[in-house]
Amino acid sequence: MKVVLAYSGGLDTSVCIKLLQDRYGYDKIITVTVDVGLDKDDLKKAEEKAYELGVYKHYTIDAKEEFVKKYVFKAIMFNANYEGYPLSTALARPLIAEKVVDIAKREEADALAHGCTGKGNDQFRFENVFRSLYPKAKIVAPIRELNLTRKESIEIAKRYEIPIPVNYNNPYSIDENLWGRSIEGGILEDPSNEPPEEVFKWTKLTNESTEYLEVTFEDGIPVEINGKSYNPVELITTLNKIVGSHGIGRLDIVEDRILGIKSREIYEVPAAFSLLNMHKALEQLVLSRREIKFKEIIDMEWSELVYYGLWYDPLRESLEGFIEKQRKRVKGSVTAKLGKKSFEIVSRESPYSLYRKEVVSYDIKQKNISVEGMLYYHSLQSSLYKSLKNL
Ligand code: ARG
Numbered sequence: 308m309k310v311v312l313a314y315s316g317g318l319d320t321s322v323c324i325k326l327l328q329d330r331y332g333y334d335k336i337i338t339v340t341v342d343v344g345l346d347k348d349d350l351k352k353a354e355e356k357a358y359e360l361g362v363y364k365h366y367t368i369d370a371k372e373e374f375v376k377k378y379v380f381k382a383i384m385f386n387a388n389y390e391g392y393p394l395s396t397a398l399a400r401p402l403i404a405e406k407v408v409d410i411a412k413r414e415e416a417d418a419l420a421h422g423c424t425g426k427g428n429d430q431f432r433f434e435n436v437f438r439s440l441y442p443k444a445k446i447v448a449p450i451r452e453l454n455l456t457r458k459e460s461i462e463i464a465k466r467y468e469i470p471i472p473v474n475y476n477n478p479y480s481i482d483e484n485l486w487g488r489s490i491e492g493g494i495l496e497d498p499s500n501e502p503p504e505e506v507f508k509w510t511k512l513t514n515e516s517t518e519y520l521e522v523t524f525e526d527g528i529p530v531e532i533n534g535k536s537y538n539p540v541e542l543i544t545t546l547n548k549i550v551g552s553h554g555i556g557r558l559d560i561v562e563d564r565i566l567g568i569k570s571r572e573i574y575e576v577p578a579a580f581s582l583l584n585m586h587k588a589l590e591q592l593v594l595s596r597r598e599i600k601f602k603e604i605i606d607m608e609w610s611e612l613v614y615y616g617l618w619y620d621p622l623r624e625s626l627e628g629f630i631e632k633q634r635k636r637v638k639g640s641v642t643a644k645l646g647k648k649s650f651e652i653v654s655r656e657s658p659y660s661l662y663r664k665e666v667v668s669y670d671i672k673q674k675n676i677s678v679e680g681m682l683y684y685h686s687l688q689s690s691l692y693k694s695l696k697n698l
Pocket of ligand 1: 394395396397428429480481482489490491570572
């Protein structure tokens with residue numbers, strides 16, 4: 308029997324290889340690592356480790372460009388945010404799952420496997436795609452099905468001599484992609500503990516100077532940094548470096564998981580933090596008051612669908628259809644001033660701006676229109692209400 312496993316090379320998925328062999332009895336295990344912004348060395352190590360653990364075949368798939376173009380750029384357009392979390396892991400899971408299914412179809416596999424626990428969100432995200440795209444496959448989730456604690460996973464790893472970066476002193480669970488890095492577990496599980504500096508990697512303060520950062524958007528998508536155009540992947544990695552070096556983009560959140568379990572999460576999201584703020588600033592300039600108000604609902608719905616792992620719910624496509632025309636006007640440049648752990652938007656401009664000096668300025672006479680009539684009717688119901696007796 309053949310099983311295809313979504314494999315990161317981390318503790319849980321490495322343990323899964325062994326469990327799929329020894330506990331579940333699969334004779335052919337195929338591992339798939341989808342590169343959505345992982346370290347080159349880590350990818351090589353993941354592959355070597357998979358073969359050492361006895362897999363039949365391993366695939367590494369570079370999906371960085373697809374991730375940015377079809378997922379990250381949408382997250383920007385929808386100001387993606389779930390309880391303050393800009394959806395990094397949540398955004399990448401459907402793409403990873405889709406690539407795993409592609410391989411499973413090519414290999415005519417009987418089953419699909421993932422290394423998620425029963426407490427988290429990722430099981431929902433993987434399985435939404437697995438069930439939608441390859442319904443005939445059996446889904447195997449060893450860590451959840453065997454109800455393994457992190458400690459038990461570490462023990463199994465030791466028993467099988469699986470090389471792992473985590474040990475009892477460094478028990479963080481880390482997930483990384485181009486849009487963000489998340490750290491949970493260990494002492495962070497107590498939300499009253501301040502995160503120790505060692506958990507951070509992308510937002511270490513290495514640049515204490517002040518600099519300006521200008522990002523140019525077209526069709527709601529970032530295309531240039533400081534006047535220079537970048538391809539989608541480079542644009543995000545460059546921003547992570549620039550913004551992260553100022554120590555900007557750290558989040559410490561207690562969020563509500565799908566199951567209703569609260570979770571303390573540390574995120575490093577320098578590119579996401581800056582781009583989301585800048586995109587919003589540009590929308591404020593070009594969208595009408597009614598559009599802005601209505602779009603908040605659209606944004607929230609889209610973000611929640613993604614967080615909840617409902618990538619294939621048809622509502623997502625409808626919401627994406629909704630902004631298709633509007634986003635053509637989200638064009639222009641936004642400048643932020645980066646300082647020591649500080650990020651301030653200081654300038655924005657657009658050819659589609661609804662902000663007009665001749666209308667706005669207190670130094671320019673108002674056109675020959677009367678506001679008096681409007682003032683009268685604006686207060687009409689309030690004044691009628693206040694005139695009522697015996698209330
Ligand atoms: N809470 C986030 C989410 O549900 C991040 C989970 C990342 N996992 C991790 N092992 N750090 O998307």
